Amino acid sequence: RAAAAHLSGGCDPDSVLRRPGSARLGAQAKAAIMATLLSAGERTVVREPLVRTVHSYAFAVLRLAAHRNGSPPPRLITSAEQDGIIRELLAGDVEDGDSSPVRWPARLRPALSTVGFATELRDLMARCSERGVDPAALQRIGRLSGRPEWQAAGRFAQAYEQVMLLRSAVGMAAPQATVPALGAAELVGAALEAFAIDADLLAAERSRIRLLLVDDAQHLDPQAARLVQLLAAGAELSVIAGDPNQTVFGYRGADPALLRGEGPVLTLNESHRCVAALADAIGAVARRLPGNDSTRTFTGAEGPGSLTVRIAASPHSEAALIADALRRAHLVDDVPWTQMAVIVRSVPRMGAALGRALTAAGVPVDVPGGEAALPDQPAVKALLTVLEATADGLDGERALRLLTGPIGRVDPVSLRQLRRALRRTTPGPPSGFGELLVSALQKGSGTLSDEQSHALRRVRAVLAAARRSVENGNDPRHTLWQAWSRSGLQRRWLTASERGGPAGAQADRDLDAVTAMFDVAEQYVERTAGASLRGLVDHVTALALTPARRDDGCPPDAVAVLSAHSALGREWDFVVIAGVQEGLWPNVSPRGGILGTQELVDVIDGVAEPGQRGLSSRAPLLAEERRLLIAAMGRARSRILVTAVDSDGGDDAMLPSSFCHELSAVATEPVDEGAAPIRAPRVLAPSALVGRLRSIVCAS
Secondary structure, three states: OHHHHHHHOOOOHHHEEEEOOOHHHHHHHHHHHHHHHHHOOOOOOOOOOOEOOHHHHHHHHHHHHHHHHOOOOOOEOOHHHHHHHHHHHHHHHHHHHHHOOOOOOHHHHHHOOOHHHHHHHHHHHHHHHHOOOOHHHHHHHHHHHOOHHHHHHHHHHHHHHHHHHHHHOOOOOOOOOOOOOEOHHHHHHHHHHHHHHOHHHHHHHHHHOOEEEEOOHHHOOHHHHHHHHHHHOOOOEEEEOOOHHHOOOHHHOOOHHHHHOOOOOOOOOEEEEEEHHHHHHHHHHHOOOOOOOOOOOOEEEOOOOEEEEEEEOOHHHHHHHHHHHHHHHHHOOOOOHHHEEEEEOOHHHHHHHHHHHHHHOOOOEEOOOOOOOHHHOHHHHHHHHHHHHHHHOOOHHHHHHHHHOOOOOOOHHHHHHHHHHHHHHOOOOOOOHHHHHHHHHHHOOOOOOHHHHHHHHHHHHHHHHHHHHHHOOOOHHHHHHHHHHHHOHHHHHHHHHHHOHHHHHHHHHHHHHHHHHHHHHHHHHHHOOOOOHHHHHHHHHHOOOOOOOOOOOOOOOOEEEEEOOOOOOOOEEEEEEOOOEOOOOOOOOOOOHHHOHHHHHHHHOOOOOOOOOOOOOHHHHHHHHHHHHHHHHOOEEEEEEEEEEOEOOOOOOEOEOHHHHHHHHHOOOOOOOOOOOEOOOOOOOHHHHHHHHHHHHHHO
């Protein structure tokens, strides 16, 4: 409303910049501003985006600086591509052994070839970039702290920077020339450096931006906060909004220090989302945070609301309890599926299994995340196998993968029949099944039945299309397209997608994966001189990229099952907070892994002195977990159900966490502490109701 009011008052649209908390919120804010302007009858020409994330604005600054200097435009590298480069460099360190210039400590060398170590190293480098710590400074901190792993990470970061510089050195006058590729964590630092070098550029941006609006400032890292302060110094009005009680991205370097800056402070105590009953509960939990003002009041909107805590006797009972609550809310209270959500602490540990249980109980669910990496997707794996066979030749293993994958679509029974038929019709000494398949695909086998040879013809046609593309001298993108178009999978999956249901959802995922693969192939060919088919296969295989979900503006008619971090920026009428277990929520396990990233951040931020060890991290981790609980509770408008399991059966005992007991004390429905955990209730579902009626009829 503030942005729309200034624009309606005649303010130049280019002088307004709003920084949202996420890309999703940015799209919503942009739509709201445009709707407000149009409803007021305004017809304003907007040349620059009014709503931009910090990283989007930093990229725009770098592009403007490059244009002013006559330099090539900047290029953003994805985290998956960055992981691939880091893993290549680590593989070189493993091969070099003791002669490696990085000189990794001996205890870390067995981990250098793992994906987890590469990811952890990327996170450490990102935290350093966010705090302006260059490789030389990281090595100095490592020497002062007596941490050889930090010194080695500094040397590795230095080698990484040199490699990225060499990758961009294609001749600055060449059409494909770019500046060294930058990761998301490096963008803001590069923009600050551009402002420091070019004072005229900073003055131009300060004179342009007269109104600066920043939302969710608690999620900003120190570099992003410095960029905001730099722009705010020249703006006529700067509004920086945030909630320190919802700082939950500490593991990404977030710091709410910007909210403690100078200037007038307006504290908002009224929630326009939560009803009073939920606002009181959230305020009670927030008052337990360290350093929080215990006298601060937090009021909610008028209307009925409830906070309920239920303890189940087993994970199965918990899933049945949640399913029954969701179905009753939908059938009895007319709450749409899209206005309900199940929030968990960790989707891999609980969300996936809970989603399957809810689906079995008749609750449609939408479980984002948990997808396999791009090279592990069945559709991508099949196309990669075609490219491998085209580049390196067809062998028995690849032939079997193609035949049983999405292209051949041969089931185990048909595969067994095909094996017998090939062995019967092949003269000479018995050969392995793989050799028989390769021979049948390359030379054909006229003695097979039409049903058995149909799958072989499909695979043979795809391989032939890819081979012709290579023989004609086409680049890897064209070869990939020829294999995809000849497979016929596009028509098959589009038809399944239009029909909907579980098969349609799987078809959507397959199409998303193939689209992501074509995007990767496009980027690889454009950014790699002399791109080859084998190089594309190696590049895609090295990526830990998860296919992006399509955002077509039409959310599925289902209950969202997601993590507390993913729920930020969204809201529902009814929210279930599941799995509030001891050891899971709160999770106070030390962060940082074998490289001690969190300890390094503490040293950089001045929390700990170099070389100081033994500091307990339990208290700050417990506070962050409590803030995450507050953020999850704040997603609900009128109703919250909190569930946990109290069971000593099975391999491990399961106990409700302290958070569960705290919420029981502020629940709107009294909780009997001495009551036995709830056994699996009868779910209000058609199958359970039919079974119950049948038992009554039979008994009578």
